[in-house]
Amino acid sequence: MTTTADPTTHEIGNARTRKEDAxxxxxxxxxxxxxxxxxxxxxxxVRSPLAHATITNINAEAARSAPGVFGVYTAADxxxxxxxxxxxxxxxxxxKAPQRPLLAVNTVHFAGEGVAVVVARTAAEAKxxxxxxxxxxxxxxxxLDMEAAAADGANLVHPxxxxxxxxxxxxxxxxxxxxxxxxxxxxxxxxxxDQIVVRRRFRQQRLIPAFMEPRSVVxxxxxxxxxxWSSTQVPHILRTMTTVTTGxxxxxxxxxxxxxxxxFGGKIGVVPExxxxxxxxxxxxxxxxxxxxxxxxxxxxxxxxxxxxDITITAKKDGTVTGLDVSLLADMGAYLGLVGPGVPILGAFxxxxxxxxxxxxxxxxxxxxxxxxxxxxxxxxxPEATFAIERIMDELANELGRDPLELREQNWISHEEFPxxxxxxxxxxxxxxxxxxxxxxxxxDYAGLRREQEERxxxxxxxxxxxxxxxxxxxxxxxxxxVLGSLSYGAGGWEAASIRMxxxxxVEVITGASGHGQGHETAFSQIVADQLGVxxxxxxxxxxxxxxxxxxxxxxxxxxxxxGGIAIVKAAEKVxxxxxxxAAHLLEANEDDIEFSNGFxxxxxxxxxxxIQELAFAAFMAHDYPEDMEPSLDSDAVFDxxxxxxxxxxxxxxxxxxxxxxxxxxxxxxxxxxxxxxxNPLIVEGQVHGGLAQGIAQALFEEANYDExxxxxxxxxxxxxxxxxxxxPSFTTxxxxxxxxxxxxxxxxxxxxxxxxxxxxxxNGVIDALRxxxxxxxxxxxxxxxVWRAIQEAQGRSTQETPVDTHSPGAGLGxxxxxxxxxxxx
Amino acid sequence: MAEVRVTVDGxxxxxxxxxxxxxxxxxxxxxxxxxxxxGCDTSNCGACTVHLNGQSVKSCSVLAVQADxxxxxxxxxxxxxxxxxPMQEAFNECHGLQCGYCTPGMIMAAIDLLGDNPDPDEQEVxxxxxxxxxxxxxxxxxxxxxxxxxxxxxxxxAAEQAPAPVAGGGN
Numbered sequence: 001m002t003t004t005a006d007p008t009t010h011e012i013g014n015a016r017t018r019k020e021d022a023x024x025x026x027x028x029x030x031x032x033x034x035x036x037x038x039x040x041x042x043x044x045x046v047r048s049p050l051a052h053a054t055i056t057n058i059n060a061e062a063a064r065s066a067p068g069v070f071g072v073y074t075a076a077d078x079x080x081x082x083x084x085x086x087x088x089x090x091x092x093x094x095x096k097a098p099q100r101p102l103l104a105v106n107t108v109h110f111a112g113e114g115v116a117v118v119v120a121r122t123a124a125e126a127k128x129x130x131x132x133x134x135x136x137x138x139x140x141x142x143x144l145d146m147e148a149a150a151a152d153g154a155n156l157v158h159p160x161x162x163x164x165x166x167x168x169x170x171x172x173x174x175x176x177x178x179x180x181x182x183x184x185x186x187x188x189x190x191x192x193x194d195q196i197v198v199r200r201r202f203r204q205q206r207l208i209p210a211f212m213e214p215r216s217v218v219x220x221x222x223x224x225x226x227x228x229w230s231s232t233q234v235p236h237i238l239r240t241m242t243t244v245t246t247g248x249x250x251x252x253x254x255x256x257x258x259x260x261x262x263x264f265g266g267k268i269g270v271v272p273e274x275x276x277x278x279x280x281x282x283x284x285x286x287x288x289x290x291x292x293x294x295x296x297x298x299x300x301x302x303x304x305x306x307x308x309x310d311i312t313i314t315a316k317k318d319g320t321v322t323g324l325d326v327s328l329l330a331d332m333g334a335y336l337g338l339v340g341p342g343v344p345i346l347g348a349f350x351x352x353x354x355x356x357x358x359x360x361x362x363x364x365x366x367x368x369x370x371x372x373x374x375x376x377x378x379x380x381x382x383p384e385a386t387f388a389i390e391r392i393m394d395e396l397a398n399e400l401g402r403d404p405l406e407l408r409e410q411n412w413i414s415h416e417e418f419p420x421x422x423x424x425x426x427x428x429x430x431x432x433x434x435x436x437x438x439x440x441x442x443x444x445d446y447a448g449l450r451r452e453q454e455e456r457x458x459x460x461x462x463x464x465x466x467x468x469x470x471x472x473x474x475x476x477x478x479x480x481x482x483v484l485g486s487l488s489y490g491a492g493g494w495e496a497a498s499i500r501m502x503x504x505x506x507v508e509v510i511t512g513a514s515g516h517g518q519g520h521e522t523a524f525s526q527i528v529a530d531q532l533g534v535x536x537x538x539x540x541x542x543x544x545x546x547x548x549x550x551x552x553x554x555x556x557x558x559x560x561x562x563x564g565g566i567a568i569v570k571a572a573e574k575v576x577x578x579x580x581x582x583a584a585h586l587l588e589a590n591e592d593d594i595e596f597s598n599g600f601x602x603x604x605x606x607x608x609x610x611x612i613q614e615l616a617f618a619a620f621m622a623h624d625y626p627e628d629m630e631p632s633l634d635s636d637a638v639f640d641x642x643x644x645x646x647x648x649x650x651x652x653x654x655x656x657x658x659x660x661x662x663x664x665x666x667x668x669x670x671x672x673x674x675x676x677x678x679x680n681p682l683i684v685e686g687q688v689h690g691g692l693a694q695g696i697a698q699a700l701f702e703e704a705n706y707d708e709x710x711x712x713x714x715x716x717x718x719x720x721x722x723x724x725x726x727x728x729p730s731f732t733t734x735x736x737x738x739x740x741x742x743x744x745x746x747x748x749x750x751x752x753x754x755x756x757x758x759x760x761x762x763x764n765g766v767i768d769a770l771r772x773x774x775x776x777x778x779x780x781x782x783x784x785x786x787v788w789r790a791i792q793e794a795q796g797r798s799t800q801e802t803p804v805d806t807h808s809p810g811a812g813l814g815x816x817x818x819x820x821x822x823x824x825x826x
Numbered sequence: 827m828a829e830v831r832v833t834v835d836g837x838x839x840x841x842x843x844x845x846x847x848x849x850x851x852x853x854x855x856x857x858x859x860x861x862x863x864x865g866c867d868t869s870n871c872g873a874c875t876v877h878l879n880g881q882s883v884k885s886c887s888v889l890a891v892q893a894d895x896x897x898x899x900x901x902x903x904x905x906x907x908x909x910x911x912p913m914q915e916a917f918n919e920c921h922g923l924q925c926g927y928c929t930p931g932m933i934m935a936a937i938d939l940l941g942d943n944p945d946p947d948e949q950e951v952x953x954x955x956x957x958x959x960x961x962x963x964x965x966x967x968x969x970x971x972x973x974x975x976x977x978x979x980x981x982x983x984a985a986e987q988a989p990a991p992v993a994g995g996g997n
Contacts, residue, residue, distance in 0.1 A: 017921065018918070025901075025917050025918055026901065026905060026910070027862065027900065028902075029860070029926060033864070034860035211961060212873060212959065212962070213865070214864070260925065293867045294866035294867045295867055516925055517962050519924070683921070685921070686967060689963055689965075690924060690961075690963050690964045694961070716866070717866045718870060724956045724958075725951070725953075725955050725958075725960075728952075728964060731966060
C-alpha cells in the first residue's frame with residue numbers, strides 16, 4: 001500500500017511520510033510533564049483504597065509539616081464542596097446524575113477516588129507527604145455487580161437517588177416509524193415452526209484505554225489569562241467545561257494540548273485533577289503540575305466498555321432475519337463521565353449494522369456501581385454493537401447449519417441498494433460489502449482454510465482451526481449537530497478551520513481538531529497543498545491551543561478528517577475565491593475569465609497569470625486591490641456535516657486453539673476496509689494496524705478486574721496486559737474504496753474501524769475452532785484458562801471456579817500459569 | 827546527597843542527587859533531557875529506555891548513582907552532526923510511530939537489539955522489543971522499521987558514512 005511521489009500527481013493519495021515525526025524521533029517533544037514554568041509546585045492526590053466508605057476523619061498534620069509542603073487540601077479547604085464535574089450528555093430528561101465531586105466529600109464511591117491533595121515544591125515531596133495523610137474510613141458495602149445493582153432492593157451507590165439505574169434509553173423501530181415491531185417479530189417467530197429465535201448473552205468486559213502518556217496537567221495562573229496545559233484530546237471542550245465547572249470566564253482561560261501521547265477516548269474527559277490544579281494554582285498564585293503514575297492512571301482515569309448484552313434475533317429458516325431485540329446493562333461506574341452515559345447509546349444505531357433487519361428494538365439501562373467511571377474508549381458504543389451482531393449472526397448460522405459468510409450475504413444491503421435507510425433511520429450513503437468480502441476472502445484463502453479446518457476436525461488434531469468473520473460498518477465523523485441535538489448531546493458536531501496566507505507565500509492552517517498521534521499535520525497539509533496548489537512543505541498546521549485555534553470541537557469519534565478536514569477544504573475554497581478576485585483586478589481581466597489550476601490563476605486563453613504566492617504578497621502589500629474587497633486572502637470556515645460517515649469492511653481471522661491447554665494463537669488476520677477516499681495510505685494503514693491491535697487485545701488479553709471488595713486487582717502494566725510485539729502477528733490489510741457522497745473529499749473515518757471490527761472476528765474464530773466440541777460461548781478475554789474451561793464444560797467435565805483476580809493472563813505477577821489452571825477436577 | 831559524575835550525550839556532568847533519584851528523573855528533571863519519557867511505574871513499558879555504557883537500560887530501573895562514572899546516550903544524543911541515526915530514519919520511513927510517546931525508548935531498544943543480532947527475522951524483532959509497549963501502531967510498522975534499519979546498518983550498506991553507533995554489541 002505505497003505510492004511513489006510524483007510531482008504531477010495530487011497530494012491526496014500520496015503515502016507521504018509524516019512531517020510531525022522529525023521532532024518525535026529525536027526527542028524534541030513537548031508532552032505536558034516536560035513543561036515546567038519557573039516556580040512550579042507539584043500536586044499529589046491522596047486516594048481512597050476502599051470502594052465505598054464514609055470518611056470519618058482526615059488528619060493532615062504530619063503531611064502539612066513535611067519538608068517542602070505548601071498545603072494539604074480537601075474539597076472543603078478549597079471551597080469546592082459544591083463543585084461537580086460536568087456530564088454533557090443527559091441521555092434522557094430524567095437521567096439521574098449524582099454530583100461528581102473534585103474530591104470525595106463525606107463518602108468515597110470507588111477505590112482510587114481522591115480524598116485530598118498535597119502541594120509541595122517537588123513531585124517527590126508531594127508524594128512523600130501524601131503518604132503521611134491519615135484518612136479514617138467506615139467501610140460501606142461495595143456495589144460491584146451491575147445486574148444486582150439494577151435489581152429492586154439493591155444496595156445503593158448514591159442513596160439520595162433512590163436507585164442505581166441512571167437512565168433507561170429505548171429505541172423502537174415501530175414507535176419511530178422506521179421499521180416493524182420487534183415484539184411482533186418475536187411472537188411470530190415463536191409461533192411459526194418455519195422460523196427460529198436465537199437468544200444469547202454476551203459480556204463486554206471492562207477495559208482501560210491505557211494511552212502511553214500518563215495524564216498530566218500544568219496550570220500557570222501568573223498571566224492575565226490562566227494557562228492550562230493538559231494531556232487532553234479536547235482542549236476546546238476543556239476550556240468551556242472549566243468555565244462551567246469553576247466559573248472562571250472562558251475569556252480568562254487558555255488551554256493548550258501540547259504533544260499528547262495517545263488518547264483513544266481516554267483523554268476526552270474533564271477530570272478532577274485538571275480542576276484541582278486550577279483551584280490550587282489560583283489559591284497559591286503559582287504554577288501547579290500534576291502528573292499521574294501509571295498505577296493512578298489505570299485506577300482512576302476512566303475505563304471503557306463494561307456491558308451485559310442480551311440479544312434476541314429472529315429469522316426464517318431460510319436465513320432471512322426478521323427482527324433484532326437488544327437489551328443492555330451498561331456500567332457507568334460511580335458517577336457519570338463527560339459523555340459516559342451516551343457511549344452505549346452511540347451503539348444503538350449500529351446493532352443492525354450492514355443488515356436489512358425489518359424490526360428492531362434497543363433498550364439500555366445505565367447503572368451505577370462503586371467502580372471507576374466508564375466513558376469513551378476507541379469505538380465508544382460501536383465495538384459493543386458490532387460484537388453483538390457479528391456474534392449473533394454466527395450463532396444464527398450455526399443454529400441454521402449455514403456458512404456464516406453466506407448467511408451474512410443473504411441479509412446484508414447489496415451494493416445496488418445504496419443509499420439505504422436503515423431500521424434506525426440512518427442513511428448509509430455508499431458501500432459495497434460484496435466487493436470488500438470478495439477481496440478479503442481471496443487474500444485470506446477462505447476456501448482453503450475451511451478445507452484445513454475440516455481436515456483438523458477429521459483427524460482430531462489437538463490444535464483446531466477456527467475462522468472468525470466480522471463484516472462491519474460503523475457510523476463516525478461525529479457529527480451532524482442537529483442529530484446530536486436530537487440525542488440531547490451537550491454540544492454540536494461542527495468543526496472550524498482558518499487559513500492564513502502569509503506575505504511570503506507560506507500557508508498557516510488552523511484547525512479545531514486536536515491531534516494526538518493521528519498525523520493531522522501531514523494529512524491536512526496534503527489536503528491544503530492540493531486545494532491551494534502550494535508545496536506540501538509550505539503548509540504549517542497549527543492546533544491544540546485555544547489562543548491560536550480559538551474555535552474547535554477537538555478530536556474523537558473519527559471526526560478529524562471527515563469534519564475537520566472538510567472545514568479546511570471550505571476555508572481553502574474561500575481563499576481561492578478571494579485570490580481569484582484579486583487576480584482579476586491585477587490582471588485587468590473579468591473574474592469569470594480567471595482559471596485556477598495548480599496554484600496558478602491565469603486569464604483564459606492567454607499566458608498571463610499570477611501564482612497564489614504572488615497574490616498573497618499583493619494582498620499583504622495592499623497597494624492595489626479591488627474597491628469591494630478587504631486586502632486579505634485569509635479565510636475561516638465552520639463545517640457542520642450533513643451525515644455521518646459509514647466506513648465498512650470484511651475482517652477474517654484464522655485462529656488456532658490448542659484444545660489441550662486452551663492456548664489461542666492468532667495465525668493470520670486479513671481485513672479489507674472501505675474508508676472512502678484515502679488521503680494518505682501510510683497513515684490509514686497505521687490507523688488500521690493500531691485499531692486492530694486494540695480490538696484484538698479486547699478479545700484475547702485485556703480486562704480490568706475487581707475483587708469482591710471493589711479493589712482493582714490489575715492496576716499496573718504487570719497485570720493489565722497490553723499486548724507486546726511478541727503477542728501479535730503482522731496483519732494483511734487491503735482497501736476497497738467507495739468514496740463517501742456526504743463530503744467533497746469522499747472521505748470516511750478510519751481511526752476506530754479496526755477496533756470496532758476486530759474483536760468479534762477473533763472471538764468468532766475461537767468459537768468456530770471449538771464448535772464441534774460443543775462450545776458456543778467463551779467470555780472475553782478468551783484466555784487459555786477460559787478456553788480450556790469452556791472445552792471441559794462442553795465435554796461434561798466440571799471445573800472449579802478460580803478467583804477473579806487470576807482471570808487476567810498476567811494476574812498474580814505471573815505466578816499463575818494460565819496453561820495449568822489450579823483446581824481443575826476431572 | 828550522593829555525588830554522580832556522568833557523561834550524557836557527550837556532555838560531562840557532576841551533580842549531587844538524592845540517593846533515591848532514578849536515572850530517568852535525573853535526566854529529565856535535572857539535565858532537561860525531556861526527550862526520554864516515563865510511561866509506567868513497574869518497568870514494563872520501556873518508554874524511558876536509554877543506553878548506559880553501550881547497553882540499553884530502562885532508566886526508571888537504574889538509580890542515578892548507579893550511572894556514576896558511566897556514559898549515557900539518550901534519544902537526544904543519537905543524531906550525529908545533524909544526521910539522523912538509521913533507526914530514526916527507518917521509524918519515519920516505515921511509519922513506525924504515531925503519538926511518539928513510546929518512540930524514544932523503542933528506538934533505543936531497537937538499536938540495542940541490532941547490536942546483539944544485526945539481521946533479525948520478524949519473530950526475533952518482535953521478541954527483541956517485547957519490553958517496550960506501544961499502544962498506537964500495533965507494532966507492525968515498528969517491526970518493519972527495525973528490519974529496514976538492519977538492512978541500512980549492514981556493513982558496507984552505507985559506505986559514505988561511518989558505521990552507525992549501536993549499543994549492545996560485543997558482549
